[in-house]
Amino acid sequence: xxxxxxxxxxxxxxxxxxxxxxxxxxxxxxxxxxxxxxxxxxxxxxxxxxxxxxxxxxxxxxxxxxxxxxxxxxxxxxxxxxxxxxxxxxxxxxxxxxxxxxxxxxxxxxxxxx
Amino acid sequence: xxxxxxxxxxxxxxxxxxxxxxxxxxxxxxxxxxxxxxxxxxxxxxxxxxxxxxxxxxxxxxxxxxxxxxxxxxxxxxxxxxxxxxxxxxxxxxxxxxxxxxxxxxxxxxx
Numbered sequence: 403x404x405x406x407x408x409x410x411x412x413x414x415x416x417x418x419x420x421x422x423x424x425x426x427x428x429x430x431x432x433x434x435x436x437x438x439x440x441x442x443x444x445x446x447x448x449x450x451x452x453x454x455x456x457x458x459x460x461x462x463x464x465x466x467x468x469x470x471x472x473x474x475x476x477x478x479x480x481x482x483x484x485x486x487x488x489x490x491x492x493x494x495x496x497x498x499x500x501x502x503x504x505x506x507x508x509x510x511x512x513x514x515x516x
Numbered sequence: 517x518x519x520x521x522x523x524x525x526x527x528x529x530x531x532x533x534x535x536x537x538x539x540x541x542x543x544x545x546x547x548x549x550x551x552x553x554x555x556x557x558x559x560x561x562x563x564x565x566x567x568x569x570x571x572x573x574x575x576x577x578x579x580x581x582x583x584x585x586x587x588x589x590x591x592x593x594x595x596x597x598x599x600x601x602x603x604x605x606x607x608x609x610x611x612x613x614x615x616x617x618x619x620x621x622x623x624x625x626x627x
Binding site: 405406435437443444445447450452458461493495504505506507508509510 | 520550552557558559560561562565605607613614615616617618619620
């Protein structure tokens, strides 16, 4: 597609429920990233996929968070047993994997845990 | 480790005023530096970048110069417009695996 597409754009869930957030990167981009943007905070790195390499999961805050990328394209971020502190905007970005081009970000999914 | 510190906002300016948003960084190696902009209701967009010391990135009237001696990458614009109202993020990356972002500076330009 023309840009990075994320769905849903907004999600309200009850504490303890699982949620799945989807990211559809730009076609041809080999690298895909997930970040979290909490109110008043900067962007917090979560996970990075590059081609067929093992993902860099060093930013995932707990084992309740996981992500996969199927077929080198679409990615799903799953949060199990959501907590109120998980409320944030979850941003996905993709790139050609080179610093020359930077990232292209999606518009994000605003997650609210009540 | 790597980190980015940028001036806290919010910043409010009148149209045609001069803008400076300060950004300093800490890095273990030789990073590339970026400014991203987030307009209301939209995702982050790359505004400009510089990949080595003394490089100047520029776009849409904004400029930033990579200063290794002061570890800075301050964003400037000579005459801001209402349409520049947004949140601006300074960021660095050494390898492309991960970007380190500042906390963002909100800019509001009033007519």
